[in-house]
Amino acid sequence: MQTEVAPNIKNDLLLQAAKGSPTKRPPVWLMRQAGRILPEYRKVRAKAGSFKNLVTNPELTAEVTLQPVDILGVDAAIIFSDILVIPEALGLPYEMVEKKGPFFPKTITSAADIEALKDIDPYTDIHYTIQGIKIVKEQLSGRVPLIGFAGAPFTIFAYMIEGSGSKTFSKARGFLYRYPELSKQLLQKITDATILYLNAQISAGANLVQVFDSWASILPEKQYKEFGLKYIHQICSSISKVPVTVFAKGVTHGFDLLADLPCETLGIDWNMNRSYAIEKAKNKTLQGNLDPCVLYADDQTIVGETLKMLDDFSDVPYIANLGHGVYPDTDPDKVKLFVETVKTYSHENK
Amino acid sequence: MQTEVAPNIKNDLLLQAAKGSPTKRPPVWLMRQAGRILPEYRKVRAKAGSFKNLVTNPELTAEVTLQPVDILGVDAAIIFSDILVIPEALGLPYEMVEKKGPFFPKTITSAADIEALKDIDPYTDIHYTIQGIKIVKEQLSGRVPLIGFAGAPFTIFAYMIEGSGSKTFSKARGFLYRYPELSKQLLQKITDATILYLNAQISAGANLVQVFDSWASILPEKQYKEFGLKYIHQICSSISKVPVTVFAKGVTHGFDLLADLPCETLGIDWNMNRSYAIEKAKNKTLQGNLDPCVLYADDQTIVGETLKMLDDFSDVPYIANLGHGVYPDTDPDKVKLFVETVKTYSHENK
Numbered sequence: 112m113q114t115e116v117a118p119n120i121k122n123d124l125l126l127q128a129a130k131g132s133p134t135k136r137p138p139v140w141l142m143r144q145a146g147r148i149l150p151e152y153r154k155v156r157a158k159a160g161s162f163k164n165l166v167t168n169p170e171l172t173a174e175v176t177l178q179p180v181d182i183l184g185v186d187a188a189i190i191f192s193d194i195l196v197i198p199e200a201l202g203l204p205y206e207m208v209e210k211k212g213p214f215f216p217k218t219i220t221s222a223a224d225i226e227a228l229k230d231i232d233p234y235t236d237i238h239y240t241i242q243g244i245k246i247v248k249e250q251l252s253g254r255v256p257l258i259g260f261a262g263a264p265f266t267i268f269a270y271m272i273e274g275s276g277s278k279t280f281s282k283a284r285g286f287l288y289r290y291p292e293l294s295k296q297l298l299q300k301i302t303d304a305t306i307l308y309l310n311a312q313i314s315a316g317a318n319l320v321q322v323f324d325s326w327a328s329i330l331p332e333k334q335y336k337e338f339g340l341k342y343i344h345q346i347c348s349s350i351s352k353v354p355v356t357v358f359a360k361g362v363t364h365g366f367d368l369l370a371d372l373p374c375e376t377l378g379i380d381w382n383m384n385r386s387y388a389i390e391k392a393k394n395k396t397l398q399g400n401l402d403p404c405v406l407y408a409d410d411q412t413i414v415g416e417t418l419k420m421l422d423d424f425s426d427v428p429y430i431a432n433l434g435h436g437v438y439p440d441t442d443p444d445k446v447k448l449f450v451e452t453v454k455t456y457s458h459e460n461k
Numbered sequence: 462m463q464t465e466v467a468p469n470i471k472n473d474l475l476l477q478a479a480k481g482s483p484t485k486r487p488p489v490w491l492m493r494q495a496g497r498i499l500p501e502y503r504k505v506r507a508k509a510g511s512f513k514n515l516v517t518n519p520e521l522t523a524e525v526t527l528q529p530v531d532i533l534g535v536d537a538a539i540i541f542s543d544i545l546v547i548p549e550a551l552g553l554p555y556e557m558v559e560k561k562g563p564f565f566p567k568t569i570t571s572a573a574d575i576e577a578l579k580d581i582d583p584y585t586d587i588h589y590t591i592q593g594i595k596i597v598k599e600q601l602s603g604r605v606p607l608i609g610f611a612g613a614p615f616t617i618f619a620y621m622i623e624g625s626g627s628k629t630f631s632k633a634r635g636f637l638y639r640y641p642e643l644s645k646q647l648l649q650k651i652t653d654a655t656i657l658y659l660n661a662q663i664s665a666g667a668n669l670v671q672v673f674d675s676w677a678s679i680l681p682e683k684q685y686k687e688f689g690l691k692y693i694h695q696i697c698s699s700i701s702k703v704p705v706t707v708f709a710k711g712v713t714h715g716f717d718l719l720a721d722l723p724c725e726t727l728g729i730d731w732n733m734n735r736s737y738a739i740e741k742a743k744n745k746t747l748q749g750n751l752d753p754c755v756l757y758a759d760d761q762t763i764v765g766e767t768l769k770m771l772d773d774f775s776d777v778p779y780i781a782n783l784g785h786g787v788y789p790d791t792d793p794d795k796v797k798l799f800v801e802t803v804k805t806y807s808h809e810n811k
Contacts, residue, residue, distance in 0.1 A: 278626070281788045285757030328711075331732050331752060361678075363714040364734060382681050384714060402681060407635035438631045 119253045120318065125187045126256055129319055129354035129375045129396050131428040137421060138186035139453035140258070141446065142358075142399075143436030144179040145191040148443050151178050162207040166193050172243035176257075177250055183443070183450050187256050187319075188247060190312070192240045194262030194323060197304055198271050200236035201228045205270075218274040219286075225297050231304045233311035241315045248316035259317030261309050263324035263359070264301040264342035265335075271297070280329050287330075287338055294338060302342040306349040313353050321356040321378070322346060328361025332368070340368055347374040356398060360435065367391040381434030385423045396428035403433045406445040413445060417452040425458055469603045470668065475537045476606055479669055479704035479725045479746050481778040487771060488536035489803035490608070491796065492708075492749075493786030494529040495541040498793050501528050512557040516543050522593035526607075527600055533793070533800050537606050537669075538597060540662070542590045544612030544673060547654055548621050550586035551578045555620075568624040569636075575647050581654045583661035591665045598666035609667030611659050613674035613709070614651040614692035615685075621647070630679050637680075637688055644688060652692040656699040663703050671706040671728070672696060678711025682718070690718060697724040706748060710785065717741040731784030735773045746778035753783045756795040763795060767802040775808055 120126065124138035146152045152175050159165035166172065176191045195205050195213055205215045219225060234241060247257055270276075272283040287294050309320050327339055339359075347355050358378025359369055369377050370393040377395050379388050381402035388397055405416045421431065431453040437446060470476065474488035496502045502525050509515035516522065526541045545555050545563055555565045569575060584591060597607055620626075622633040637644050659670050677689055689709075697705050708728025709719055719727050720743040727745050729738050731752035738747055755766045771781065781803040787796060 276628070279753075279785070279788060281754055281757075281790075284752070284754040288752075288754055288758040288762060328732065332734055361711075364732075364737065382678065382714075384682055387714065402634070402638075403629075404631055404634040404638055407631075408638035412638060435629070438629060440631075 120256050121253050122186055122255045125258075125430060126318060126354065128428050128430045129356065131375070131394065131396055133428075134458075136456050136458060137424070137429045137431045137453060139431040139450050140185040140187040140189065141179070141183070141433055141437045141449075142189075144183060144185055144446075145175050145189060147439040148437055148441050148446060149178055149182060150443075151182060162193075166191070166196065167239045169239050169242035169246055172239065173246035173250060176243065176247045180251070180255055183446055184454065185255070185450055187258050188251060189258040189260065189321075190240060190244050190247060190317065192243070192260070194260070194267065194325075195270060196237050196240060197231075197261065197267050197301060197308060200231040200233070200308075201271075201300065201304055203228070203271055212276045213270060215270065215274040219271045219297060222293055222296075225293060225300065228297075228300055231307060233304075233308045237308060237311075241311050244312055244315040244317055256318035257316060259309060259312030259320040261305045261312075261320070261322060261346075263322050263327065263339065263357075264298045264305060264346075265330070265339040266324050266326045267301045267305075268294070268298055268338075269326045269329075271301075280326060284329060287334060298338060298342050302345050306346055309346065309350060313350070317353065319354045319356065320350060321358060322374075324357065324359040324362075327359035328363075332365045335362070335365060336368065340372070344372055347372050358399070363387075367393075370395055376430065378432070379434060383434065385420075389424070389427050392427065394428075396430060397424060398430035399432040400424075400434045401432070401449070403435050403438050403441070406433075406437070406441045406449060410445075410448055413448050414452050417449055418456065421453065421456050470606050471603050472536055472605045475608075475780060476668060476704065478778050478780050479706065481725070481744065481746055483778075484808075486806050486808060487774070487779045487781045487803060489781040489800050490535040490537040490539065491529070491533070491783055491787045491799075492539075494533060494535055494796075495526050495539060497789040498787055498791050498796060499528055499532060500793075501532060512543075516541070516546065517589045519589050519592035519596055522589065523596035523600060526593065526597045530601070530605055533796055534804065535605070535800055537608050538601060539608040539610065539671075540590060540594050540597060540667065542593070542610070544610070544617065544675075545620060546587050546590060547581075547611065547617050547651060547658060550581040550583070550658075551621075551650065551654055553578070553621055562626045563620060565620065565624040569621045569647060572643055572646075575643060575650065578647075578650055581657060583654075583658040587658060587661075591661050594662055594665040594667055606668035607666060609659060609662030609670040611655045611662075611670070611672060611696075613672050613677065613689065613707075614648045614655060614696075615680070615689040616674050616676045617651045617655075618644070618648055618688075619676045619679075621651075630676060634679060637684060648688060648692050652695050656696055659696065659700060663700065667703065669704045669706065670700060671708060672724075674707065674709035674712070677709035678713075682715050685712070685715060686718065690722070694722055697722050708749070713737075717743075720745055726780065728782070729784060733784065735770075739774070739777050742777065744778075746780060747774060748780035749782040750774075750784045751782070751799070753785050753788050753791070756783075756787070756791045756799060760795075760798055763798050764802050767799055768806065771803065771806050 172191045269283040354375035356376035378398045379400045619633040622636045704725035706726035728748045729750045
């Protein structure tokens, strides 16, 4: 797999680190940085009227994508969107229920339901995100790289079977045992759509893409290999122009399996043991790990925990981030403190 | 720690296995066997009017505790109760909201809230469960052992701070960073109450007790040692008359830490790698691991997966169980098939 650092990016720390090149300090961004915590975001969100209106409006999407670059000073933008645009493009629309999360009125229950799914064309079916990326790229003028993203196939599968979030995802997991072949058909359809979608994001200007496997940890290792990793592998193999990051939340014990993926960077959640991750990462770049709850603490704790993390990862290629999306009730000033702490850290001063 | 097998139990397979003694076949029971899946349970539940009415009525509690012994043929009863009786006894009442789960109108937010918690007397504050145990023991007439239980201190702490279930428990985790000393005070109060409660259950007739750490996996290892394991250790050390099982769901990577606890048995969830668990268990008895979603599959898959599990654990002391509570929509006939498969398994025929 070739990865080439985009030539027109002024601050390309993220791309250098993803490539495994030494950087004067680690780059820093936050999962969920676009949205939730910023009052400026909430104004745009209110103007949009609903979460989905915001996701499907390229101008507003671009506006909230750029906010954290300007306000928090992070080293990358990540396009504001939702992993569930893929099932919707496939023919399974969803609603975002306030304070509850996603809800699919129709779910996948049979072979006929899978047959009925559409072949997607990201340029028409998810045109709003592709268009949003183009606007962001123009307005960024190469200040920092732009990250594109998609959900991992099993995570998308879980929502399409379950119809909503769940503590156990027992319907989705039960489907794997009851209909293993149908499960694979559905996962393949999701994978094919995701590959088209990510490559469209890259063509529109995304400089790196991240695959989020939010529900990876609900599967035993054997099933995760068969129904999870296999499809992520296909995605990684299909992307050659930009670096790929895979973040499989909660996959602590089987982390060495992730390290075999043909991707550049592995995200690690706040529970991951650092020395274990470094040992198992097989020279891949690591990203994340700070407990988002640290940002509820006093300034001294935030600075101390952040510096400790940077020191712990100082001998490996590393991208500073939290171990989970920033929590909605986090004070933006605490986020700024985290970002500033990383930006004033120097590998030489360690 | 001494454990002695109760002399008046006819089928004492569970206690033998918990002690690490060889058994002709593994004992079998299911987490959440009392309730949820049985139509007979739902009748009693309807009669009680609400979940909490059922928990606080010793006669009805006893009735639903005995049902799985009679109907499913399991090798142990487990008292029907709820881990949240402890916060309620401490002075924090809760409601059980249909289809949503527990809700605490009042939560812990300050030192004063912790100060205000009561010292508990399980014989008055949780008399219904203690009385329920006595009734069950009488009606069991020594057929199988009775399991008592409580939540692990951190899991109870999480509910008392958060006020309900949560995907992230970010309030509870944030409390640990903001108020580490207060957190320890609260955890100690919960621990002291839990020790009194479990010993009261044992005095009333419980032959083994299990500590459920449902939210163990949301803490990084360092915090889990400091705010989780330390208090479970105290509980294990305070129980000398019966074997203790600790089930810390999701603690896959730090399983070797659990193996240092002074308890007899470690529960393992459906995600746990079997050879890793066996390697790290330091000769403790293991319990559980079958994915509850296997019970959604066809009979052949259920028998096959169960036998494979029994074979995989055949060289170590082992108690057959699922890796999570049985899911509410599981067909009772599938549960019976699982139980029968274990009961007809013989270590010699392997």
